[in-house]
Amino acid sequence: MTAFLAAHSKLIDQIGINALLALSLSVSLQAGQLALAQAAFMGIAGYVGAIGAVQRGWPLWESMLAGALASALAAAVLALPIGRLRGVFLAIATVGFGEIARTVENNLPITGGAEGLSGIPDDASTPWIYGTLIAVGCVIAAASRSKFALAVAATREDEGAARGVGIDTARVRFCTLTFGGLVAGLAGVLYAHANFFIAPGDFGFGRMEQILVACVIGGVTSSLGALVGATLMTVLPEFIRFLADFRDVTSGAILLGIVLFAPRGIAGLWKRGGRA
């Protein structure tokens, strides 16, 4: 068992980080908003934490604190102008935000530009990653028993009706997006410190697609689904490594198959029709 863990420690760390990312997206999906800026939040926090660690010698906890605060702040600022957008429009606006963030990271002198930032301390150990995951999981589990969780579900199922019974849906949307930004930020700092190198390309639309896919495969209405999806989509490429050049085809086909033939968990949330 110990030998197995040692041999696959990199993969195990990756699963933990991807699970955090999927959770962070799942939080806003559960409120019915398809906001696709998680990769950008991850990058903002990753850069803030890594620059602090490289230039100021911050310990990991300080990087995580600063990074997560920065990404939560970015999410809160982003949440204001996009508050009126829904569905595909919200998705596109948030993707646009991600592209702007990536371009800026590509050009600021402090981020190392397209060459990336290296020499990040390699201190995001497995206990740190899974400790963070458990802590976030506990917060979500605790929140899921609260009245706020009911407000989130109501906002998702029928925003108009939710507002009709006195739920402040704008607040629900703001809070879920900001909390998602915070969690994505924690994942971003851990990602930077687990890989000890980051570049703007790590946080582009491709990464966002991976997070979305992991989240949806597990089922969008539950946080547990996000964990399952992240694990599956992280482990799958390793299992089909022997397919070499045709590996992508296989993982794409599996993704397609799950969406087409396992609609529960995917369709449930959105059944009420895409048009609000």
Added chain:
Amino acid sequence: MILQQILNGIVLGAVYALFALGYTLVFGVLDILNLAHAAIFTAAAFTALALAARGMPLPLAFAAAVALAGFAGILLDRVAFAPLRARNAGTLAPLISSIGAGIVIVGILRGVFGPDEHRFALGTAGDAQLHAGPLTFGVIDLVVVVTALVFMLAISYVMRATPLGRNIRAVADDRIAASLLGVDLERTIALTFFIASALGGAAGILIGLQYNSVSVEMGSRIELKGLAVIVLGGMGSITGAVVGAFILGAVETLSVAFISSSYRDAVAFGVMFAILVLRPRGLFGKRALRTA
């Protein structure tokens, strides 16, 4: 200098327009974002490249690859969208299945052609330069713009003056009413996908010729630009896609001239973001589409 930038903007805009027309047609008819559109764009470029490399004359290879792209679009609809449509799966599921289909298509291309950049054989793409006063442009730029314009005129004729165009507009407007009035939904949707994918394919081949570079990465560069174009013009609007494309082409080349080439993407997406927040229906979109 400024004229030269405007000229570059027109060439860029012409290719964006072809690509975005396909995006916006599918969005208009089905209210879904087809994220596999960029994969078909790439596949068509590789198809034309492979056919030309086997000695087929370029115009013929172009036509064959465009037609194949159209059929690939119909297949894409049957596999990735039709089953979801049949069970009313909402907007998220088709988005994901189109991502999956895109991964499959690009994965096949990577398996067959490898990850490297490919070039058309020397002389395939006209590399002569034309000079008009202080302006310089390649013969290929001219070919790109003219071909793109021909496609745009053709699609605008089809949409305005043919029964097919009328059906597509009817389905885009109100699917149920169109179906009640006797429009064959599935057939109209299939033909929409054919046209959209053929246009996307044509864009891919033209851009491959213009830069004389075809690679599996080329789709990811234009995918999000296409989104910016249709947001700018108004989601689902044909005129909007064309106008939006030329505006975006101009904005990009002017930001290279006046700001800095490294920030041109930020400027493009900044415009897109501002449009979404301030005027979500874009320049020509239908009213109150914010929630689609």
